[in-house]
Amino acid sequence: MSDNNLHNYPDRDGFFGEYGGQFIPEHLIKIMNDIRDSYFEIRRRKDFQEELEKLNKYYVGRPSPIYHAEKLSAKYGGAQIYLKREDLNHTGAHKINHCLGEALLAKFMGKKKVIAETGAGQHGVALATACALVGIKCEIHMGVIDIEKEHPNVVKMKVLGATVVPVTRGTQTLKDAVDSAFEVLLEDPENNFYAIGSVVGPHPFPMMVRDFQSIVGKEARVQFKEMTGGLPDYVLACVGGGSNAIGLFSGFLNDKEVKLIGVEPAGYGLHTEKHAATMTKGTKGMIHGFKCYLLQDEKGNPLPVHSVASGLDYPGVGPQHCMLKDIERAEYVSATDKECLDMFMELSRLEGIIPALESSHAIAYAVKLAATLPKDKKLLVNLSGRGDKDVDYVASVLGVK
Numbered sequence: 001m002s003d004n005n006l007h008n009y010p011d012r013d014g015f016f017g018e019y020g021g022q023f024i025p026e027h028l029i030k031i032m033n034d035i036r037d038s039y040f041e042i043r044r045r046k047d048f049q050e051e052l053e054k055l056n057k058y059y060v061g062r063p064s065p066i067y068h069a070e071k072l073s074a075k076y077g078g079a080q081i082y083l084k085r086e087d088l089n090h091t092g093a094h095k096i097n098h099c100l101g102e103a104l105l106a107k108f109m110g111k112k113k114v115i116a117e118t119g120a121g122q123h124g125v126a127l128a129t130a131c132a133l134v135g136i137k138c139e140i141h142m143g144v145i146d147i148e149k150e151h152p153n154v155v156k157m158k159v160l161g162a163t164v165v166p167v168t169r170g171t172q173t174l175k176d177a178v179d180s181a182f183e184v185l186l187e188d189p190e191n192n193f194y195a196i197g198s199v200v201g202p203h204p205f206p207m208m209v210r211d212f213q214s215i216v217g218k219e220a221r222v223q224f225k226e227m228t229g230g231l232p233d234y235v236l237a238c239v240g241g242g243s244n245a246i247g248l249f250s251g252f253l254n255d256k257e258v259k260l261i262g263v264e265p266a267g268y269g270l271h272t273e274k275h276a277a278t279m280t281k282g283t284k285g286m287i288h289g290f291k292c293y294l295l296q297d298e299k300g301n302p303l304p305v306h307s308v309a310s311g312l313d314y315p316g317v318g319p320q321h322c323m324l325k326d327i328e329r330a331e332y333v334s335a336t337d338k339e340c341l342d343m344f345m346e347l348s349r350l351e352g353i354i355p356a357l358e359s360s361h362a363i364a365y366a367v368k369l370a371a372t373l374p375k376d377k378k379l380l381v382n383l384s385g386r387g388d389k390d391v392d393y394v395a396s397v398l399g400v401k
């Protein structure tokens, strides 16, 4: 790695080291490069920057606060745990950060319809919201298993005016929803815009979604200094595709003393086949038009994956994370379904904050790590979303009366 400034990625062709790129047919490369060029154009424009800034402040409610979880920290007796409250954003998660950007870009490009996949339904709701605001049609593809699990989000999308397309093929979850949405994009690429829901897919999406999410890290760095007089010792976030993690990491990439930790879903355990711990157990491969670590069979087909958190249920992972792992700038660990569910209840009852099942993975690992550290160390965890969408499911699994 010749370049010490980690902000100088991806390269011209969309590579983070050897990961990322555009492994897609010729005609799709043109579509992606149109999006890239338009993105570079609006990014430079003052009116776009001002529009996005205004919406972030008055519509999303940014900056989201950082909260010192003192009771949680005290209970585990070690380092201090701070939460970046992305759950307090309009629509209840970090996803609105990139959805607003994508919807504005689609409108600027003169597109007629925005298409996307969704897992937990959070991307779907955030995108349907952004499309309602911007005034553009929205079509969301969703696996039927997720539709059942995340019923309230499905209703919200419909209320917001989006069309929800149930996906019944394959594992009927996130990966198949991506395939289904991609097919519709190809039917009319001139008028359709595919808004990818994480830092995955072909260039420019891992870069573009990262840029829109980097507001989380930029804010957090300033806020943390104001609150504590210094930087956190550890910065943690859950990793599905990796957008909330890279958003927060972006604020600290060049602060070598800050350790970056991504927490993956270990499902029933890493010794089973029911997990989605791509960084930990995957090998280099190709999915949805880009190169990354991948949970795959001998033929290179993505394996079925499992997590109690629908939003983490993806066999690939963002290319920038793959690079950060290889150069050892970030470390990737995991938390099981059980640890996640326990933390869901723990944070709810200790702090009065119901976390998303996705975010609970990061907090579960943070608490274990904190217990091994002295009291003056500080951990900043991305609370990527609120758990309202998950309460019925958790209550039924844990038998909450």
Ligand SMILES: *Cc1c(COP(=O)(O)O)cnc(C)c1O
Binding pocket: 093, 094, 095, 120, 122, 123, 197, 198, 199, 238, 239, 240, 241, 242, 243, 244, 245, 311, 312, 356, 358, 359, 384, 385, 386
């Ligand atoms: C979608 C989602 C995630 C996972 O996506 P990333 O791209 O890995 O951030 C995490 N947390 C919440 C609340 C989500 O909705």
